[in-house]
Amino acid sequence: MRLPNNSLSALIAFYHSELNSNYEESEIDAIVDLVLEHYLNYSKTDIIVKRNENINQSDLLKLYFCCKELKNNTPIQYVLKEAWFYNLKFYVNQHVLIPRPETEELVDVILKENKEALSFLDIGTGSGCIPIAIKKNIDKSNVYACDISSEALIVAKKNAELNKTPVTFLEVDILNTKEVEERITSSFDVIISNPPYIKFDEKDQLSKNVTDNEPHLALFVNGADDILFYKKIIDLCQQKLNSGGKLYFELNPLTANDVLLYANNSQLFKHVELVKDMSGKMRFLRAQKN
Numbered sequence: 001m002r003l004p005n006n007s008l009s010a011l012i013a014f015y016h017s018e019l020n021s022n023y024e025e026s027e028i029d030a031i032v033d034l035v036l037e038h039y040l041n042y043s044k045t046d047i048i049v050k051r052n053e054n055i056n057q058s059d060l061l062k063l064y065f066c067c068k069e070l071k072n073n074t075p076i077q078y079v080l081k082e083a084w085f086y087n088l089k090f091y092v093n094q095h096v097l098i099p100r101p102e103t104e105e106l107v108d109v110i111l112k113e114n115k116e117a118l119s120f121l122d123i124g125t126g127s128g129c130i131p132i133a134i135k136k137n138i139d140k141s142n143v144y145a146c147d148i149s150s151e152a153l154i155v156a157k158k159n160a161e162l163n164k165t166p167v168t169f170l171e172v173d174i175l176n177t178k179e180v181e182e183r184i185t186s187s188f189d190v191i192i193s194n195p196p197y198i199k200f201d202e203k204d205q206l207s208k209n210v211t212d213n214e215p216h217l218a219l220f221v222n223g224a225d226d227i228l229f230y231k232k233i234i235d236l237c238q239q240k241l242n243s244g245g246k247l248y249f250e251l252n253p254l255t256a257n258d259v260l261l262y263a264n265n266s267q268l269f270k271h272v273e274l275v276k277d278m279s280g281k282m283r284f285l286r287a288q289k290n
């Protein structure tokens with residue numbers, strides 16, 4: 001690493017010069033804040049007042065390798081192995097999707113509408129961000145979560161421990177009826193899912209740092225039926241969602257109406273509606289069982 005000196009300001013200038021073809025200036029500022037908080041425990045004020053102080057060689061080396069990974073388009077959350085979700089810190093690695101702000105919106109809606117609910121099931125849990133945020137906020141609830149990926153479940157269990165939130169995790173392929181019957185033995189007041197929902201023909205519209213780094217098992221829906229996961233989960237509500245219970249989905253705006261139609265045609269629900277996210281896209285479905 002070529003720096004004029006070992007000061008914090010020289011390091012910050014280095015980050016800007018190395019990353020300016022990957023990120024906007026304001027994004028680099030945000031990245032620098034996160035990186036310095038992570039490696040040096042610096043607050044935003046520290047970053048201002050300690051500009052002329054020197055950084056020791058061992059920390060400089062860590063900060064250099066971090067910058068190298070960022071330059072290779074690895075998302076900051078995977079470099080630091082952490083992501084924030086609903087004011088909680090989560091461990092993340094490349095076996096799990098980085099939790100998204102839209103999913104925080106969904107959790108917010110669920111928590112506001114289900115203060116009295118007793119049992120929750122999250123399908124396709126990834127890092128465990130949804131069930132852990134729910135359990136943290138509704139202490140008396142019984143929270144279950146499942147995923148097909150054993151690697152993702154290792155991460156989710158680690159996060160439940162880090163956040164001191166007992167959640168029951170199950171390894172289940174939700175598309176495999178026999179496995180579902182054998183492994184999901186109870187029924188629930190609330191079922192939630194943010195399943196894989198990106199169509200393969202949308203792949204080129206995603207940024208390269210998503211397609212190169214995040215698990216394809218979490219992103220893409222395979223095969224001819226784009227809403228396969230939603231259909232399977234709606235069908236499952238017949239047995240696994242209690243009467244009067246609620247179903248919440250995060251949706252792909254491109255197929256939101258197809259999911260709405262399937263839910264209405266199932267005749268399992270008394271209310272089914274689509275809900276927009278903060279950017280105005282049809283992003284969520286909310287349904288209440290008869």
Ligand SMILES: C[S@@+](CC[C@H](N)C(=O)[O-])C[C@H]1O[C@@H](n2cnc3c(N)ncnc32)[C@H](O)[C@@H]1O
Nearest residue numbers: 099124125126147148149173174194195196218
């Ligand atoms: C879009 S990610 C959502 C992760 C997490 N819930 C979140 O919101 O950040 C979809 C998740 O579904 C899981 N998944 C994919 N196919 C599955 C299947 N057949 N059965 C169960 N889970 C599956 C993936 O491993 C992934 O963790």
